[in-house]
Amino acid sequence: MTGPVDRADAGRDPNSPEAVGNASRGLAYEEPLLFERSRPGRVGYSLSALDVPEVRPKDLLPEDFLRTDCEGLPELSEIDVVRHFTRISTWNYAVDLGLYPLGSCTMKYNPKLNEVVARLPGFAQTHPLQPAALSQGLLQLFYELERQLAEVSGMDRVSLQPAAGAQGELAGVMMIRAYHEHRGEQRTQVLVPDSAHGTNPASAGLNGYEIVSVPSGSDGLLHPEAVAAAMGPDVAALMLTNPSTLGLFEEHIVRIAEIVHAGGGLVYGDGANLNALLGIARPGDLGIDVMHFNLHKTFSTPHGGGGPGAGPVGVKNTLAPHLPVPVVRKLGGSEGDGFVLDYEFPRSIGRLHGNFGNVGMLVRAFAYIRSLGPDGLRRCAEMAVLNANYLLARLRGAWHVPYDRTVMHECVLSDARLEASGVTTLDVAKRLIDHGYHPPTVYFPLIVPGALMIEPTESESLEGLDRFVEAMLAIEREARTDPDTVRGAPHSTRLSRLDETRAARKPVLRWQPGGSS
Amino acid sequence: MRYIPHTEDDVARMLDAIGVPTVESLFAPIPEKLRLGRALALPEAASEQQVLAELGALAALNANAETHRWFLGAGTYAHFVPSAVDALAGRSEFYTSYTPYQPEISQGTLQAIFEWQTMICGLTGLEVSNASMYDGASAAAEAVLMAMRLTRRHKIVSAGLHPHYRDVVRSYVAGPEGKLALLPRDPTTGRTPVPADAIDAETACVIVQQPSFTGAVEDVRAAAEAAHARGALLVVVVTEALSLALLRSPGDLGADVVCGEAQSFGVPMSFGGPHLGFLATRARFVRQMPGRVVGETVDARNRRGFVLTLSTREQHIRRERATSNICTNQGLMLLRATIYLALLGRQGLRALALGNLAKAAYLRARVTATPGLGAPLSAPVFNELVVRVPDSAERALARALDDGAVGGLDLAPYAPDLGPSVLVCATELVSRDAIDRLVRALAGAAR
Numbered sequence A: 001m002t003g004p005v006d007r008a009d010a011g012r013d014p015n016s017p018e019a020v021g022n023a024s025r026g027l028a029y030e031e032p033l034l035f036e037r038s039r040p041g042r043v044g045y046s047l048s049a050l051d052v053p054e055v056r057p058k059d060l061l062p063e064d065f066l067r068t069d070c071e072g073l074p075e076l077s078e079i080d081v082v083r084h085f086t087r088i089s090t091w092n093y094a095v096d097l098g099l100y101p102l103g104s105c106t107m108k109y110n111p112k113l114n115e116v117v118a119r120l121p122g123f124a125q126t127h128p129l130q131p132a133a134l135s136q137g138l139l140q141l142f143y144e145l146e147r148q149l150a151e152v153s154g155m156d157r158v159s160l161q162p163a164a165g166a167q168g169e170l171a172g173v174m175m176i177r178a179y180h181e182h183r184g185e186q187r188t189q190v191l192v193p194d195s196a197h198g199t200n201p202a203s204a205g206l207n208g209y210e211i212v213s214v215p216s217g218s219d220g221l222l223h224p225e226a227v228a229a230a231m232g233p234d235v236a237a238l239m240l241t242n243p244s245t246l247g248l249f250e251e252h253i254v255r256i257a258e259i260v261h262a263g264g265g266l267v268y269g270d271g272a273n274l275n276a277l278l279g280i281a282r283p284g285d286l287g288i289d290v291m292h293f294n295l296h297k298t299f300s301t302p303h304g305g306g307g308p309g310a311g312p313v314g315v316k317n318t319l320a321p322h323l324p325v326p327v328v329r330k331l332g333g334s335e336g337d338g339f340v341l342d343y344e345f346p347r348s349i350g351r352l353h354g355n356f357g358n359v360g361m362l363v364r365a366f367a368y369i370r371s372l373g374p375d376g377l378r379r380c381a382e383m384a385v386l387n388a389n390y391l392l393a394r395l396r397g398a399w400h401v402p403y404d405r406t407v408m409h410e411c412v413l414s415d416a417r418l419e420a421s422g423v424t425t426l427d428v429a430k431r432l433i434d435h436g437y438h439p440p441t442v443y444f445p446l447i448v449p450g451a452l453m454i455e456p457t458e459s460e461s462l463e464g465l466d467r468f469v470e471a472m473l474a475i476e477r478e479a480r481t482d483p484d485t486v487r488g489a490p491h492s493t494r495l496s497r498l499d500e501t502r503a504a505r506k507p508v509l510r511w512q513p514g515g516s517s
Numbered sequence B: 001m002r003y004i005p006h007t008e009d010d011v012a013r014m015l016d017a018i019g020v021p022t023v024e025s026l027f028a029p030i031p032e033k034l035r036l037g038r039a040l041a042l043p044e045a046a047s048e049q050q051v052l053a054e055l056g057a058l059a060a061l062n063a064n065a066e067t068h069r070w071f072l073g074a075g076t077y078a079h080f081v082p083s084a085v086d087a088l089a090g091r092s093e094f095y096t097s098y099t100p101y102q103p104e105i106s107q108g109t110l111q112a113i114f115e116w117q118t119m120i121c122g123l124t125g126l127e128v129s130n131a132s133m134y135d136g137a138s139a140a141a142e143a144v145l146m147a148m149r150l151t152r153r154h155k156i157v158s159a160g161l162h163p164h165y166r167d168v169v170r171s172y173v174a175g176p177e178g179k180l181a182l183l184p185r186d187p188t189t190g191r192t193p194v195p196a197d198a199i200d201a202e203t204a205c206v207i208v209q210q211p212s213f214t215g216a217v218e219d220v221r222a223a224a225e226a227a228h229a230r231g232a233l234l235v236v237v238v239t240e241a242l243s244l245a246l247l248r249s250p251g252d253l254g255a256d257v258v259c260g261e262a263q264s265f266g267v268p269m270s271f272g273g274p275h276l277g278f279l280a281t282r283a284r285f286v287r288q289m290p291g292r293v294v295g296e297t298v299d300a301r302n303r304r305g306f307v308l309t310l311s312t313r314e315q316h317i318r319r320e321r322a323t324s325n326i327c328t329n330q331g332l333m334l335l336r337a338t339i340y341l342a343l344l345g346r347q348g349l350r351a352l353a354l355g356n357l358a359k360a361a362y363l364r365a366r367v368t369a370t371p372g373l374g375a376p377l378s379a380p381v382f383n384e385l386v387v388r389v390p391d392s393a394e395r396a397l398a399r400a401l402d403d404g405a406v407g408g409l410d411l412a413p414y415a416p417d418l419g420p421s422v423l424v425c426a427t428e429l430v431s432r433d434a435i436d437r438l439v440r441a442l443a444g445a446a447r
Helices: A078-089 A112-118 A136-153 A165-182 A199-206 A224-230 A253-262 A317-322 A359-395 A416-421 A425-434 A462-481 A483-487 A500-505 B008-018 B048-059 B083-089 B107-124 B136-151 B163-173 B220-229 B241-245 B283-288 B315-321 B331-369 B393-402 B432-443
Strands: A157-159 A189-193 A210-214 A235-241 A266-271 A290-293 A313-315 A327-330 A339-342 A411-414 A451-454 B155-159 B179-182 B203-209 B233-238 B257-261 B277-281 B294-298 B304-308 B384-388 B421-425
Touching: A078 B083, A078 B107, A078 B331, A112 A359, A112 B048, A136 A157, A136 A290, A136 A313, A136 A327, A136 A339, A136 A359, A136 B048, A165 A199, A165 A235, A165 A266, A165 A290, A165 A313, A165 A317, A189 A199, A199 A210, A199 A235, A199 A266, A199 B315, A210 A224, A224 A253, A235 A253, A253 A266, A313 A317, A359 A411, A359 A462, A359 B008, A359 B048, A416 A462, A425 A451, A425 A462, A425 A483, A462 A483, A462 B008, A500 B294, B083 B331, B107 B241, B107 B277, B107 B294, B107 B304, B107 B331, B136 B155, B136 B163, B136 B203, B136 B233, B136 B257, B136 B277, B136 B283, B155 B163, B163 B179, B203 B220, B220 B233, B233 B241, B241 B331, B331 B384, B331 B432, B393 B421, B393 B432, B421 B432
Parallel strands: A189 A210, A189 A235, A235 A266, A266 A290, B155 B179, B155 B203, B203 B233, B233 B257
Antiparallel strands: A157 A313, A290 A313, A327 A339, A411 A451, B257 B277, B294 B304, B384 B421
């Protein structure tokens, strides 16, 4: 139970009865919770009349097994629900509103065509257990998409099953473990550079591996000597991201992979930053043995407010026997034509998803690759890299750049020069909102104190980037001349800065009648 | 390329600002010998019209719930979806946003997640819910891992679990060396009772599917008592979330974790994904709960707002000691389900569940009355039951298909002990006439 909300602003208090369904400030809408809008007797549905005999639950089931009421669900009309969700949607920033420069998240434009094709009944209304003979269009799409991703990445085989990048990592590390176990080796450690995404150590940890952190060099790159020093007979794999989370291409990748391979280990490639390499270079040609793709980053499937993602995993032939099941197979010869799902792979790591993965996302990614073709994909990488380097060129005079080199798809700045003003990266992020932008990724990678990691993607035009640059330059000036305004940001949003400490200290995770608790 | 705005003039000006002569020179950090040096071997770009035509042709090759009468369930269910769900979830303020890391400009997503958490707590009878998981199977696996951490035990006893869920649990627990034991289904009732001697001091949890894979409504209270008697937890898995509107909440009956698949709440079947895993538990276990969670707080002017919270459990803070490696949720599917539940509401969801119960009861009555068919398992069901067919499931389903119906799941690979049988699901989408026709086709009677 939290304390009552300050009522000084009662006319706009979303909880007050007069506010329900009506409160606004100009056209900035207030909107209570669904449960606070609920009125007994309202309905938002129309069910068809039952054409079979009605039944009484207690005639079929023991009374102790039965619920008598769905108390807790609201009672609302359709217009209530439509206004509710339309109003709260206006409180979100989105790619369709503007630049969304979250580093490592690749918030590129999500084409409308892809939404239309994913909703075709022949995709959206299909069932995962319907016979293969009734699913040939989907199986063909999977088969082709697997091969397209293999071509883009230089890997030999691809499984589309993992539901997100982190599940792709989990699959990859499971395959690494299966590979070593099949060879009769019990390796216990996984090397992870200090610039890695948190999912890398978490995925390896879930597989029971001990994590050994490898330091980046003073130039921000991973160096062969550091990997060699950490390498040993207990090391199962090195996990790395290339380009790295600093936006830098790991120039020593081939030598590093040789060192790991010579020691009997494998190299995992985190594909989060693959957008920079499309048509330019392929992880499979750089010594990577296994990697995941983030279709919601590189291949434009929408992020959906946090998901669904899709995280296919690609492998070299050495790991192919361990791929998750089922596997799509094209029939040939005496088997006839068409495609089937195969389950019989004795060395497979098994299943990671209840069905075949996030199929709706696979359809969207397929449409995207088909729309762009080889030249369009390469153009994505080129313009993404051009945009990131343009931002860096325009910002490096005013902002501290911890590793000032030619970058790939993103650049990392820091708040180091703002120290005297007391303004931090968090303040800068919040002030960017007042200037009309979603902030970049902040405080990551961990090796840069106060990091601002900016990934513009290829979707942004020159004038769009220029406006963002103006905002960043303005904030740098404000930090010197008017730091309090920056520290108090955001000022223009419906809500000001939210108290995250309070949320964690006394968690209120659901609404309850008479006040949440 | 219509998705990329750069003109040649823009590119020239940007290169000038950077101080390099060509776009190619920006790739100098990639050693020449590591570059591909050729175009990707992919089909050339297609126009929007062409892509739509090609994908339309592939889609047309797949049977679906609009081309066929649909009786196939087994974890993925064909339900009616109100128009407002697509209309609202199709707003790009929702679907083109990311994880709500910046709460001041993500209150739409955050409030919807908070509303979802509240609804799931109500339906499961538990105190805390996360912001969703990839799917029901991975939610079950994460629940088992959670139980292993909470009890520091490694054995898992499974009752009535969907075979695919069982496989996913096995994959996930291999790393931390969990051991899965399967309890047998009672051949007469179809229930899977949990005997006291199946659980010992090493058992982390009993995991029970409700209703079971083969449709039986299980005795959750008895399973909870058996688990708790030996200090194990009870995990209840629900693959047909609509059943929660009819059945007493598992939390009320003693479940410690309730998880599963909420695809039934307005999410398209979409060949099995993206679907919507959910997971709820007791407040005292919240620090071991995997996944994102949204909490209420206030802003600097003391107005209510919502934020992602309890992130010290998560991978970006805790790294290898995180409760899970998960960092996405199924945000867009969660949104659909929240809209769906808001529309159906307190009365509608229950009325719909009662309608499904009546359809399955009618199906059972018709099956029992039809020579050649039978309902071999006696336990009560919700909207899905095992139907014994006279010859083989393959032939029976082929007859149904000839008559325009996808008649259910051939149980031969999943439950060979049941003989020639089909798992048949009857939701509000199938009419009485469709059920009559299916029964005739399965029986092989002249139509």
